[in-house]
Amino acid sequence: MPTSPPNARQSPSRASQGGNTRRRAPRSRNNNRSPRTPAAPKPTLFDEVGVTAVDPAPFDQLGLPKALVRELARTGLTEAFPIQAATIPDALAGSDVLGRAQTGSGKTLAFGLPMLADLHGTSTRPLHPRGLVLVPTRELATQVTDSLKPMAKALGLYVREIVGGMSFSRQADTLRRGVDLVVATPGRLNDHVRQGTCVLSDVERTTLDEADQMSDMGFLPQIREILNHVPTGGQRLLFSATLDGDVDRLVREYMSEPVVHSLTPSAASVDSMDHHQLDVAAADKHDVLTRIAARDGRTILFVRTKHNADRLTRKLRAAGVHAGALHGGKAQNARTRILDEFRQGTTTALVATNVAARGIHVDDVSLVVHVEPPADPKDYLHRAGRTARAGATGTVVTLVTDDQRRAFRTMADKAGITPTITKVRPQGEGLARLTGAREPSGVAVAEPKPQTSRKSGSGASRSAPRGRAGASRNGGGRRSDAQRGAHRT
Numbered sequence: 044m045p046t047s048p049p050n051a052r053q054s055p056s057r058a059s060q061g062g063n064t065r066r067r068a069p070r071s072r073n074n075n076r077s078p079r080t081p082a083a084p085k086p087t088l089f090d091e092v093g094v095t096a097v098d099p100a101p102f103d104q105l106g107l108p109k110a111l112v113r114e115l116a117r118t119g120l121t122e123a124f125p126i127q128a129a130t131i132p133d134a135l136a137g138s139d140v141l142g143r144a145q146t147g148s149g150k151t152l153a154f155g156l157p158m159l160a161d162l163h164g165t166s167t168r169p170l171h172p173r174g175l176v177l178v179p180t181r182e183l184a185t186q187v188t189d190s191l192k193p194m195a196k197a198l199g200l201y202v203r204e205i206v207g208g209m210s211f212s213r214q215a216d217t218l219r220r221g222v223d224l225v226v227a228t229p230g231r232l233n234d235h236v237r238q239g240t241c242v243l244s245d246v247e248r249t250t251l252d253e254a255d256q257m258s259d260m261g262f263l264p265q266i267r268e269i270l271n272h273v274p275t276g277g278q279r280l281l282f283s284a285t286l287d288g289d290v291d292r293l294v295r296e297y298m299s300e301p302v303v304h305s306l307t308p309s310a311a312s313v314d315s316m317d318h319h320q321l322d323v324a325a326a327d328k329h330d331v332l333t334r335i336a337a338r339d340g341r342t343i344l345f346v347r348t349k350h351n352a353d354r355l356t357r358k359l360r361a362a363g364v365h366a367g368a369l370h371g372g373k374a375q376n377a378r379t380r381i382l383d384e385f386r387q388g389t390t391t392a393l394v395a396t397n398v399a400a401r402g403i404h405v406d407d408v409s410l411v412v413h414v415e416p417p418a419d420p421k422d423y424l425h426r427a428g429r430t431a432r433a434g435a436t437g438t439v440v441t442l443v444t445d446d447q448r449r450a451f452r453t454m455a456d457k458a459g460i461t462p463t464i465t466k467v468r469p470q471g472e473g474l475a476r477l478t479g480a481r482e483p484s485g486v487a488v489a490e491p492k493p494q495t496s497r498k499s500g501s502g503a504s505r506s507a508p509r510g511r512a513g514a515s516r517n518g519g520g521r522r523s524d525a526q527r528g529a530h531r532t
Contacts, residue, residue: 049161049257065430066448068286070308072175072261079472082361087213088141088286088294088301088303088305097125097126097128097170097304097306098123098125098128099122099123099124099125099128100123100128101121101122101123102116102120102121102122102123103121104114104398104445105123105127105128105131105132105135106131106132106135107131107135107156107157107160108160108198110163110197110198110503111156111159111160111194111198112195113197113247114194114196114197115192115194115195117186117194119191120152122270123149123152124148124149124152124153125144126142126144126147126148126149126150126153126304126306126307127496129142129152129153129154129304130142130153130154130157130280130302130304131153131156131157131305133302133304134153134154134157134158134278134280134411135157135160136228137163137278138278138281138301138302139278139279139281139298139299139300139301139302140154140280140281140301140302140303140304141281141282141283141284141294141298141301141302141303141304142154142280142281142282142283142303142304142305142306143283143284143285143304143305143306144282144304144306147236147435149185149305150189150252150282151187151252152190152194153282154250154252154280154282155176155187155190155191155250156194158174158176158224158248158250158280159174159191159194159198159200159224161174161247161248161278162198162200162212162223162224162248163198163199163200164248165224166221166265167201167221167245167501168221168245169218169219169220169221170218170219170239170240170241170242171221171242171243171244171245172222172223172224172241172243172245172246172446173223173245173247173248174223174224174225174246174247174248174249174495175224175225175232175243175246175248175249175250175269175273176224176225176227176249176250176252177227177228177229177232177249177250177251177252177257177266178197178226178227178228178252178253179228179252179253179256179257179260179262180228180398181204181206181207181208181228181375181378182378182379182382182398183252183253183404184204184205184226184227185204185358185379186207186404187204187226187252188202188203188204188226188461191224191226192335192443194224195224200223200224201221201222201223201224202222202223202224202225202226202468203217203218203222203223203224203225203226204226205218205225205227205228205231205232205235205241206227206228206231206375207228207230207231207375208213208374208375208378209375211231211234211235211240213241214231214235215235215238215240216391218234218235218241219240225241225355227259227289229262229265229266229269230262230265233267233268233269235431236268236269237273241253243269243272243273244272244275244425245274246274246277246379247274247277247278248277248278248279248280249270249277249278249279249280250279250280250281250282251266251272251280251281251282251283251293252282252285252375253282253283254281254282254283254290254293255284255285255286255287255421256282256284256368256425258287258288258289258290259421263293265285265291266293267293268299270293279297279298279299281293281294281301284310288496308470315431316427316437316438316439317437317438317439317442317463318427318440318441318455318460318461318462318463319438319439319441319462319463319464319465319477320439320441320451320455320462320463320464320465321440321442321443321465321466321467321474321477322443322444322445322448322465322467323443323464323466323467323468324444324445324468325444325445327468327469328433328442329358330441330469331467331468331469331474331480332344332355332359332414332442333358333359333362333364333483334353334365334449334469334470334474334475334480334481334482335364335410335412335474335478335479335480336359336364336391336392336412336483337364337480337482337483337484338364338410338478338479338480338481338483339481340391340393340407340409340479341385341388341393341405341407341408341410342391342392342393342408342409342410342411343365343392343393343395343408343410343411343412343426343429343430344392344393344394344395344412344414345395345396345397345411345412345413345414345417345426346394346396346414346415347415348396348398349370349371349372349396351395351414352368352369352370352394352395353368353370355368355414355484356368356394357393359392359394359483360488360490361483361487361488361489362483362485362487363391363485363486363487363488364393364483364488365389365390365391365392365483365488366390366391366392366393366488367384367385367390367392367393368381368394368395368399369381369382369393369395369396370395370396370398370457372398380491381393382405386405386494392532397422397426397452405429405527408429408430408437409430409437409438410430410436410437410438410439410440410478410479411426411427411429411430411439411440412439412441412442412478413426413439413440413441413442415442415447416441416442416443416444416447416450416451416454417454418450419454420433420454420455420457420458423454423455423458424458426439429440438477439475439480441462441480448527465477499524
C-alpha cells in the first residue's frame with residue numbers, strides 16, 4: 044500500500060478559478076483580447092532543494108563493505124562520482140532517496156552499491172527476491188546487471204535481469220533457484236508476478252531508474268501494480284531527470300520523506316553539447332546522411348519508425364558504411380549483437396528509433412544525428428543525451444528541410460537549446476567541418492548472417508551456470524568492458 048506523501052513537499056495554493064460563477068465573455072469581432080498569463084509551474088522537490096554541491100570522495104570513506112571496496116579497486120574504481128558520494132551514505136542509512144543527475148554520471152553504482160551492501164549477509168528464498176530495480180528498456184536492464192554482477196559476486200549475491208524478449212521459462216527457473224537482486228522491465232516482471240513465478244513480498248529495497256522515461260513510455264500503471272505488491276516500510280530509491288506529473292505523484296505516494304539530491308538542473312547536459320541545425324534541400328538529404336554516417340567515430344542516427352531504420356541501414360551498407368539498425372521490432376539476441384558491435388567499433392553508425400534514446404549508454408559517441416526533427420523536446424533531449432556523457436563533450440545535429448524549420452524552432456525553444464544554423468550541401472566544407480562527413484567507400488558491406496546456434500528469444504548463454512552455489516553464478520565470463528564502464532552507468 045502507498046505511504047504518506049513526503050513532508051518536505053509544499054504545494055502552492057491554486058488561484059481561484061471562479062467555479063460555476065464564471066460568465067462567458069461576449070464574443071468580440073476584433074481579436075484584440077489581452078493574452079493570458081500562463082500559470083507558474085508548481086515547485087518540485089528538486090526545485091526546493093536546489094543544486095546539491097558534493098565533491099567526489101573515495102569509496103572507502105562511504106561506509107561500504109570492504110569486499111565491495113576491494114572489488115571496485117580491482118576494476119580501477121577508487122573515487123566515487125558526486126552523485127555516488129551524495130546518495131550512497133543516505134541509502135546505507137536506510138533513507139528513501141530521490142536523485143537527479145545527468146546521463147553517464149554514475150547512477151547505477153549510486154543505487155546498486157548500497158542495495159548490494161544491505162542485502163549482504165542474509166539468504167533469499169526461491170521465487171522471493173529481496174532487491175528490485177525497475178528500468179525502462181531491456182538494454183538498460185542488461186547494462187545495469189552487467190555493472191553490478193562483479194560487485195554482487197564479491198559478496199556472494201546473485202543479480203539477474205528479467206526482461207521481455209527472453210525465455211520466460213528460463214527466467215522462472217532462475218527465480219526458483221533464488222535471485223537476490225532482480226533488474227527488470229515493468230511488463231515482464233508483472234507477467235512473472237501474475238504467473239506466481241516471482242513473489243515480491245520479501246522485497247526490502249526498490250529502485251526506480253530513469254523514472255521519467257518509464258513515465259513517458261506509458262509504464263506508470265504497471266509500476267504502480269508492482270509497487271503495490273512490495274511491502275510498505277521498505278526502502279525506495281528513485282532517480283529521474285524531471286518530476287513531471289506522474290513521476291511527482293509516484294514520489295508523493297510511494298516514498299516517505301525522501302532525502303533529495305539534485306546534482307544538475309534538467310538542462311545541464313545540454314550545455315556540454317554543440318547543437319546544430321543543418322538546413323538541407325530535400326533532394327540532398329540522403330547524400331548528406333550517407334557522408335555523415337561514413338565519418339570516423341561512433342555516430343547514432345535517430346529516425347522515427349522501425350521501417351525507416353531498416354531502410355536507411357540497407358542504403359548505408361550498400362554505400363559502404365558499417366551501419367546497424369536498432370529498434371523494438373528486432374529479437375533481443377539481434378539487439379544485443381548490434382549493440383555489442385557498436386561498442387566494439389565493428390559497427391560505427393547506429394540507426395535507431397527511440398528505443399536507443401531511452402537508457403542506452405555507450406561511451407565515446409561523438410555525434411548524434413536527428414534524421415528528422417523530433418516533435419517532442421523530451422525526445423530531443425533524451426536522444427542528445429547519448430553523447431557528452433560523464434563530462435565529455437559531443438555534437439548534436441538535426442537535418443531540417445524548408446518545410447520543417449518553423450516546427451523545429453518551436454521545439455528547440457521548448458527544449459531550451461539555441462542551435463547554430465548552417466546551410467549544407469553533400470560536398471560542402473561546412474558539412475565536413477561540423478560533422479567530419481566524408482565520401483563513403485562505395486564497397487557494399489555484406490549483411491550479417493543470421494545466427495542459428497541459439498534459439499530465438501532464449502536470451503541466455505548455453506554456458507551459463509545453473510546452480511545456486513555462491514559467487515560462481517554471477518557469470519565470470521562476462522565482457523570485461525562491462526566492468527570498465529560500470530563507474531559511469
